[in-house]
Amino acid sequence: DGGITQSPKYLFRKEGQNVTLSCEQNLNHDAMYWYRQDPGQGLRLIYYSQIVNDFQKGDIAEGYSVSREKKESFPLTVTSAQKNPTAFYLCASSFGGNQPQHFGDGTRLSIL
Amino acid sequence: DQQVKQNSPSLSVQEGRISILNCDYTNSMFDYFLWYKKYPAEGPTFLISISSIKDKNEDGRFTVFLNKSAKHLSLHIVPSQPGDSAVYFCAATLTGNQFYFGTGTSLTVIP
Numbered sequence: 001d002g003g004i005t006q007s008p009k010y011l012f013r014k015e016g017q018n019v020t021l022s023c024e025q026n027l028n029h030d031a032m033y034w035y036r037q038d039p040g041q042g043l044r045l046i047y048y049s050q051i052v053n054d055f056q057k058g059d060i061a062e063g064y065s066v067s068r069e070k071k072e073s074f075p076l077t078v079t080s081a082q083k084n085p086t087a088f089y090l091c092a093s094s095f096g097g098n099q100p101q102h103f104g105d106g107t108r109l110s111i112l
Numbered sequence: 113d114q115q116v117k118q119n120s121p122s123l124s125v126q127e128g129r130i131s132i133l134n135c136d137y138t139n140s141m142f143d144y145f146l147w148y149k150k151y152p153a154e155g156p157t158f159l160i161s162i163s164s165i166k167d168k169n170e171d172g173r174f175t176v177f178l179n180k181s182a183k184h185l186s187l188h189i190v191p192s193q194p195g196d197s198a199v200y201f202c203a204a205t206l207t208g209n210q211f212y213f214g215t216g217t218s219l220t221v222i223p
Contacts, residue, residue, distance in 0.1 A: 004155075033211075035213075040121075040215065042114075042116070042118075042201065042212075042213035042214050042215045042216060043213040044213075045210055048209060048210070050209065096208060097207075098144035098163070098208045099208065100161055101158070101211065103156045103157070105155045106154070
Protein backbone atom coordinates (compact mmCIF):
# COMPACT_ATOMS: atom_id res chain seq x y z
CA ASP A 1 0.00 0.00 0.00
CA GLY A 2 1.32 3.42 -0.92
CA GLY A 3 1.47 6.18 1.61
CA ILE A 4 3.47 8.55 3.74
CA THR A 5 5.20 7.38 6.89
CA GLN A 6 6.23 9.74 9.63
CA SER A 7 8.32 8.56 12.52
CA PRO A 8 8.36 8.61 15.41
CA LYS A 9 4.78 9.37 16.43
CA TYR A 10 5.93 11.02 19.66
CA LEU A 11 9.28 12.67 20.25
CA PHE A 12 10.79 14.35 23.25
CA ARG A 13 13.66 16.78 23.10
CA LYS A 14 15.81 18.33 25.73
CA GLU A 15 16.40 22.05 25.46
CA GLY A 16 19.45 22.85 23.36
CA GLN A 17 19.27 19.65 21.33
CA ASN A 18 18.62 19.22 17.64
CA VAL A 19 16.12 16.56 16.67
CA THR A 20 15.24 15.07 13.27
CA LEU A 21 11.76 14.02 12.18
CA SER A 22 11.52 11.40 9.47
CA CYS A 23 9.17 11.48 6.47
CA GLU A 24 9.14 8.80 3.77
CA GLN A 25 6.70 8.37 0.88
CA ASN A 26 6.27 5.62 -1.71
CA LEU A 27 3.67 7.41 -3.81
CA ASN A 28 6.21 8.50 -6.42
CA HIS A 29 5.34 12.10 -5.60
CA ASP A 30 7.69 14.85 -6.71
CA ALA A 31 6.73 17.45 -4.12
CA MET A 32 7.03 17.16 -0.36
CA TYR A 33 6.05 19.55 2.44
CA TRP A 34 6.46 20.09 6.16
CA TYR A 35 3.76 21.81 8.22
CA ARG A 36 3.44 22.72 11.83
CA GLN A 37 0.11 22.75 13.68
CA ASP A 38 -0.43 24.51 17.00
CA PRO A 39 -3.64 24.40 19.04
CA GLY A 40 -6.33 26.59 17.53
CA GLN A 41 -4.27 27.33 14.45
CA GLY A 42 -4.22 26.05 10.93
CA LEU A 43 -1.34 24.27 9.30
CA ARG A 44 1.61 26.55 8.68
CA LEU A 45 4.20 25.74 6.04
CA ILE A 46 7.79 25.28 7.24
CA TYR A 47 9.57 24.05 4.09
CA TYR A 48 8.65 22.52 0.77
CA SER A 49 10.51 20.75 -2.01
CA GLN A 50 9.36 20.36 -5.60
CA ILE A 51 12.28 18.21 -6.77
CA VAL A 52 15.24 16.34 -5.36
CA ASN A 53 18.12 18.50 -4.11
CA ASP A 54 15.96 21.61 -4.08
CA PHE A 55 13.76 23.13 -1.37
CA GLN A 56 12.25 26.47 -0.39
CA LYS A 57 11.38 28.15 2.86
CA GLY A 58 7.78 28.45 3.89
CA ASP A 59 6.28 31.03 6.22
CA ILE A 60 7.94 29.78 9.42
CA ALA A 61 11.30 28.29 8.40
CA GLU A 62 13.39 29.92 11.13
CA GLY A 63 14.93 27.33 13.45
CA TYR A 64 14.31 24.45 11.04
CA SER A 65 16.35 22.76 8.32
CA VAL A 66 15.59 20.12 5.69
CA SER A 67 17.28 18.01 3.05
CA ARG A 68 15.96 16.29 -0.07
CA GLU A 69 18.61 13.84 -1.20
CA LYS A 70 16.12 11.23 -2.35
CA LYS A 71 12.70 11.56 -3.95
CA GLU A 72 11.16 9.39 -1.23
CA SER A 73 12.57 11.17 1.80
CA PHE A 74 12.28 14.67 3.26
CA PRO A 75 13.60 14.79 6.86
CA LEU A 76 13.05 17.86 9.02
CA THR A 77 15.55 18.93 11.67
CA VAL A 78 14.28 21.07 14.52
CA THR A 79 17.33 22.95 15.72
CA SER A 80 18.06 24.49 19.08
CA ALA A 81 17.44 27.85 17.43
CA GLN A 82 13.71 27.08 17.29
CA LYS A 83 12.51 28.72 20.50
CA ASN A 84 9.08 27.15 20.67
CA PRO A 85 9.35 23.72 19.07
CA THR A 86 6.50 22.00 20.93
CA ALA A 87 3.91 21.28 18.23
CA PHE A 88 2.34 18.70 15.97
CA TYR A 89 4.38 18.28 12.77
CA LEU A 90 2.83 17.02 9.55
CA CYS A 91 4.58 15.90 6.39
CA ALA A 92 2.77 15.83 3.05
CA SER A 93 3.50 14.96 -0.56
CA SER A 94 1.88 15.50 -3.94
CA PHE A 95 2.54 15.34 -7.67
CA GLY A 96 3.11 19.08 -7.50
CA GLY A 97 1.17 21.99 -8.91
CA ASN A 98 -2.55 22.13 -8.19
CA GLN A 99 -2.78 18.58 -6.92
CA PRO A 100 -4.07 17.45 -3.52
CA GLN A 101 -1.52 16.69 -0.85
CA HIS A 102 -1.39 13.39 0.97
CA PHE A 103 -0.47 13.64 4.63
CA GLY A 104 1.30 11.42 7.09
CA ASP A 105 -0.12 10.86 10.57
CA GLY A 106 2.20 13.39 12.16
CA THR A 107 4.84 13.58 14.87
CA ARG A 108 4.12 15.26 18.18
CA LEU A 109 7.25 16.94 19.52
CA SER A 110 7.52 17.94 23.16
CA ILE A 111 10.28 19.66 25.09
CA LEU A 112 11.48 18.10 28.34
CA ASP B 113 -1.69 37.38 8.50
CA GLN B 114 -4.31 34.71 7.90
CA GLN B 115 -5.07 34.43 4.19
CA VAL B 116 -7.63 31.67 4.68
CA LYS B 117 -10.13 31.91 7.50
CA GLN B 118 -12.67 29.57 8.99
CA ASN B 119 -14.66 31.68 11.41
CA SER B 120 -16.70 28.89 12.96
CA PRO B 121 -14.56 26.73 15.26
CA SER B 122 -17.35 24.20 15.69
CA LEU B 123 -20.65 23.04 14.20
CA SER B 124 -23.24 20.51 15.40
CA VAL B 125 -25.76 18.94 13.04
CA GLN B 126 -28.38 16.22 13.35
CA GLU B 127 -27.80 13.02 11.43
CA GLY B 128 -29.45 13.15 8.02
CA ARG B 129 -29.43 16.95 7.85
CA ILE B 130 -27.16 19.17 5.79
CA SER B 131 -23.80 20.35 7.16
CA ILE B 132 -22.47 23.60 5.75
CA LEU B 133 -18.89 24.56 6.48
CA ASN B 134 -17.63 27.96 5.45
CA CYS B 135 -14.28 29.42 4.50
CA ASP B 136 -13.19 32.92 3.47
CA TYR B 137 -9.99 33.98 1.78
CA THR B 138 -8.28 37.28 1.13
CA ASN B 139 -6.09 36.67 -1.92
CA SER B 140 -8.14 36.97 -5.12
CA MET B 141 -5.30 35.32 -7.06
CA PHE B 142 -5.83 31.90 -5.44
CA ASP B 143 -6.74 29.49 -8.21
CA TYR B 144 -7.26 26.15 -6.48
CA PHE B 145 -9.13 25.32 -3.31
CA LEU B 146 -9.36 22.13 -1.28
CA TRP B 147 -11.14 20.64 1.71
CA TYR B 148 -9.52 18.18 4.06
CA LYS B 149 -10.96 16.08 6.85
CA LYS B 150 -8.97 15.26 9.95
CA TYR B 151 -9.55 12.78 12.76
CA PRO B 152 -7.66 13.12 16.08
CA ALA B 153 -4.03 11.91 16.04
CA GLU B 154 -4.14 11.41 12.26
CA GLY B 155 -3.06 13.49 9.31
CA PRO B 156 -5.63 15.34 7.18
CA THR B 157 -7.27 13.39 4.37
CA PHE B 158 -8.12 15.05 1.07
CA LEU B 159 -11.88 15.33 0.54
CA ILE B 160 -12.71 17.48 -2.47
CA SER B 161 -11.25 20.35 -4.49
CA ILE B 162 -12.33 23.04 -6.91
CA SER B 163 -10.55 25.12 -9.50
CA SER B 164 -11.19 28.86 -9.67
CA ILE B 165 -12.68 28.44 -13.15
CA LYS B 166 -15.62 26.55 -11.63
CA ASP B 167 -18.22 27.53 -9.07
CA LYS B 168 -19.31 24.07 -8.00
CA ASN B 169 -17.85 20.60 -7.70
CA GLU B 170 -19.70 17.55 -6.46
CA ASP B 171 -18.52 14.16 -5.22
CA GLY B 172 -21.17 11.94 -3.73
CA ARG B 173 -22.49 13.52 -0.53
CA PHE B 174 -19.93 16.34 -0.70
CA THR B 175 -20.31 19.53 -2.73
CA VAL B 176 -17.97 22.50 -2.72
CA PHE B 177 -19.19 25.91 -3.82
CA LEU B 178 -16.93 28.79 -4.79
CA ASN B 179 -18.03 32.42 -4.85
CA LYS B 180 -15.07 34.33 -6.24
CA SER B 181 -16.64 37.78 -5.95
CA ALA B 182 -17.21 37.21 -2.24
CA LYS B 183 -13.95 35.27 -1.82
CA HIS B 184 -15.97 32.57 -0.11
CA LEU B 185 -15.86 28.81 -0.21
CA SER B 186 -18.31 26.37 1.34
CA LEU B 187 -18.57 22.63 1.79
CA HIS B 188 -21.99 21.00 1.89
CA ILE B 189 -22.43 17.48 3.27
CA VAL B 190 -25.80 15.90 2.53
CA PRO B 191 -26.95 13.82 4.30
CA SER B 192 -24.67 14.14 7.30
CA GLN B 193 -23.59 10.92 8.99
CA PRO B 194 -22.01 10.31 12.42
CA GLY B 195 -18.83 9.17 10.67
CA ASP B 196 -18.50 12.66 9.23
CA SER B 197 -17.66 13.98 12.70
CA ALA B 198 -14.14 15.36 12.34
CA VAL B 199 -12.23 18.62 11.90
CA TYR B 200 -12.51 20.09 8.42
CA PHE B 201 -9.82 22.35 6.97
CA CYS B 202 -10.10 24.44 3.85
CA ALA B 203 -6.96 25.33 1.91
CA ALA B 204 -6.05 27.53 -1.03
CA THR B 205 -3.09 27.94 -3.33
CA LEU B 206 -1.92 30.25 -6.09
CA THR B 207 0.86 28.31 -7.73
CA GLY B 208 0.57 24.90 -6.16
CA ASN B 209 3.77 25.53 -4.24
CA GLN B 210 2.42 27.06 -1.06
CA PHE B 211 -0.91 25.99 0.33
CA TYR B 212 -2.63 28.18 2.92
CA PHE B 213 -4.85 26.46 5.46
CA GLY B 214 -7.69 27.72 7.62
CA THR B 215 -7.85 27.01 11.35
CA GLY B 216 -10.42 24.25 10.96
CA THR B 217 -14.05 23.66 11.91
CA SER B 218 -14.93 20.77 14.21
CA LEU B 219 -18.08 19.07 12.94
CA THR B 220 -20.18 16.90 15.24
CA VAL B 221 -22.99 14.89 13.69
CA ILE B 222 -25.49 13.89 16.35
CA PRO B 223 -27.17 10.49 15.84
